[in-house]
Amino acid sequence: MKAQIVFASMTGNNEDMAEILEEDLQDLGIDVESIDISFADASSFEEADLCIVVTYTYGEGVMTDELKDFYDQLLELDLTGKKFAVMGSGDKTYKDHYCENVYDFEKAFTKIGAIEAAKPVTIENAVEDDDIALIDQAAKEMAGSLNG
Numbered sequence: 001m002k003a004q005i006v007f008a009s010m011t012g013n014n015e016d017m018a019e020i021l022e023e024d025l026q027d028l029g030i031d032v033e034s035i036d037i038s039f040a041d042a043s044s045f046e047e048a049d050l051c052i053v054v055t056y057t058y059g060e061g062v063m064t065d066e067l068k069d070f071y072d073q074l075l076e077l078d079l080t081g082k083k084f085a086v087m088g089s090g091d092k093t094y095k096d097h098y099c100e101n102v103y104d105f106e107k108a109f110t111k112i113g114a115i116e117a118a119k120p121v122t123i124e125n126a127v128e129d130d131d132i133a134l135i136d137q138a139a140k141e142m143a144g145s146l147n148g
């Protein structure tokens with residue numbers, strides 16, 4: 001089984017999340033490739049069983065150019081039957097826009113036929129111990145969905 005993680009990170013928080021998730025999935029016996037969104041092409045998800053986006057949200061939910069480019073590519077795909085998951089770090093001071101781009105990607109994956117393997121994990125700013133436990137749990141759900 002192969003997982004593809006695409007992460008968007010400016011100050012490192014989402015990159016840290018992606019790294020923790022990558023290690024978790026590897027420990028669960030999954031072959032994982034992780035790539036920065038600025039170098040990624042959404043079509044790489046066509047080769048994966050589990051498609052994952054780990055993303056920041058900046059600018060009150062308005063996507064940055066690198067996010068929007070990838071998002072538009074994603075919407076061109078048909079990922080019917082594949083599993084997906086989304087997660088990200090944001091900041092609750094942005095209220096209704098908290099982790100908004102995480103949910104944008106959740107909707108996009110659903111729209112193109114993918115099946116959610118685990119509920120979105122959203123954390124505030126830097127990764128802390130409690131957050132690691134949430135990521136670990138989500139990784140187990142993702143692995144379980146591939147076996148199910």
Ligand SMILES: Cc1cc2nc3c(=O)[nH]c(=O)nc-3n(C[C@H](O)[C@H](O)[C@H](O)COP(=O)(O)O)c2cc1C
Nearest residue numbers: 009010011012013014059060061090091094098099
């Ligand atoms: C100018 C600016 C705008 C932001 N806008 C949002 C936002 O709309 N929603 C949100 O949840 N977080 C927002 N954040 C917080 C970041 O998403 C948060 O710090 C995140 O951990 C950054 O991830 P990164 O370290 O991977 O870049 C904003 C931060 C800055 C500096």
